[in-house]
Amino acid sequence: MIRIKICGLRRLEDIAIANRCHPNYAGFIVDFPKSFRSVEPAALHTLTDRLDPAIPAVGVFVDEDPAVIEQLVRTNTIQMVQLHGHETPAMIRTVQSFGAPVIKAFVIRSEADLQPAIDSPADAILLDAGQGSGRTFDWSLLKQMDRPFILAGGLNPDNLSEAIQTLRPAAVDISSGAETNQIKDEQKIKQCIALCRKEQL
Numbered sequence: 001m002i003r004i005k006i007c008g009l010r011r012l013e014d015i016a017i018a019n020r021c022h023p024n025y026a027g028f029i030v031d032f033p034k035s036f037r038s039v040e041p042a043a044l045h046t047l048t049d050r051l052d053p054a055i056p057a058v059g060v061f062v063d064e065d066p067a068v069i070e071q072l073v074r075t076n077t078i079q080m081v082q083l084h085g086h087e088t089p090a091m092i093r094t095v096q097s098f099g100a101p102v103i104k105a106f107v108i109r110s111e112a113d114l115q116p117a118i119d120s121p122a123d124a125i126l127l128d129a130g131q132g133s134g135r136t137f138d139w140s141l142l143k144q145m146d147r148p149f150i151l152a153g154g155l156n157p158d159n160l161s162e163a164i165q166t167l168r169p170a171a172v173d174i175s176s177g178a179e180t181n182q183i184k185d186e187q188k189i190k191q192c193i194a195l196c197r198k199e200q201l
């Protein structure tokens with residue numbers, strides 16, 4: 001079954017959309033002011049408390065202080081962690097010790113970028129073009145990929161079916177492609193979820 005994560009939720013309206021559409025995971029960019037999607041750690045619970053408990057909340061962090069992540073995991077504000085910066089294997093193991101599964105994101109620019117992803121101690125790996133950039137990367141680089149992966153980077157209702165058919169990812173992660181004018185778009189989210197569920201029939 002191909003799973004789908006909708007990332008970059010930041011408003012109460014986005015939570016209501018997620019509760020209606022039911023992606024497999026809901027992602028939140030935490031404490032990363034360079035992104036317009038960033039949510040303050042102290043405010044995150046006001047969103048995740050309202051999320052349907054059947055949808056795990058994934059905190060997305062970029063080179064974050066582990067103490068901040070630990071507090072959000074131990075208070076059950078988030079149920080999974082996505083590390084989207086330059087986190088080392090040691091940092092991944094530290095975060096795993098807090099008790100939540102860890103997804104490690106890797107930016108793929110060449111075949112050489114695949115080996116660190118394959119060797120990663122993370123519970124799951126995510127292959128991306130950047131950090132919520134809305135850009136795809138060269139999918140032909142994944143021909144030799146022999147570890148299950150989450151595909152991210154520039155996915156949208158127009159290229160999702162092709163991506164799934166070509167690459168058979170374990171899951172897909174969509175942020176920019178599920179927005180219109182930087183606001184989460186319920187129709188696009190519904191379309192993406194329907195395409196995923198159709199591809200796995």
Ligand SMILES: O=C(O)c1ccccc1N[C@@H]1O[C@H](COP(=O)(O)O)[C@@H](O)[C@H]1O
Nearest residue numbers: 007035131132133134152153154175176
């Ligand atoms: O979305 C962001 O602003 C972001 C900021 C910092 C790290 C990761 C971020 N998003 C992640 O980027 C990928 C792909 O996003 P897109 O679909 O290309 O916009 C996804 O994993 C998001 O979690």
